[in-house]
Amino acid sequence: MSRVGKKPVTVPSGIDVSLDGTCLVAKKGNLEKRLETYGRVNVNIEGADVVFDRSGEDKQSSAYWGTYRSLFNNIVIGLDQGYTKQLEINGVGYRASVAGKVLNLQLGHSHPIDFPIPEGLEITVEKNIITVKGTDKQAVGQAAAEIREFRPPEPYKGKGVKYTDEHIIRKAGKAAGK
CATH class of the missing domain: 3.90.930.12 (Ribosomal protein L6)
Known part of the structure; x- marks a missing residue:
């Protein structure tokens, strides 16, 4: 079980997050970053938090779960602080x-x-x-x-x-x- 994937990503104010099909979009001003999940993980936006969940119970789903959470966290930190x-x-x-x-x-x-x-x-x-x-x-x-x-x-x-x-x-x- 992924310890990284369990943690929600807290989005700071000023960054807008939306879900476009299987693509997670983070925007700050006119700068936009996209993360394509290809349906490998389930994404829920709950207020200021983005929660990732496995799409299946296999080992590959657990690997993608933590990976996509880390990739999105890097996008949020990059937009906020650089x-x-x-x-x-x-x-x-x-x-x-x-x-x-x-x-x-x-x-x-x-x-x-x-x-x-x-x-x-x-x-x-x-x-x-x-x-x-x-x-x-x-x-x-x-x-x-x-x-x-x-x-x-x-x-x-x-x-x-x-x-x-x-x-x-x-x-x-x-x-x-x-």
């Missing part, structure tokens, strides 16, 4: 800047890297900190992971792109032998 990931650039000559809808990175390669900013995301650079903001948790995480992948942090000097809350385990360099 999601943010911060990356830190470490290294001599490593730089980043935003020009229009492109993030320009110079990470020690022979060429600069131009990363097109995905639709619906906002990327800002302040000194050596890159901030990725958006309402979609998956898109924010994916964009941050792709930026980090251009130059992952290395364990000897710590150079590269890392998350600000990430701890890099440093290795000792070569030891002088006899």
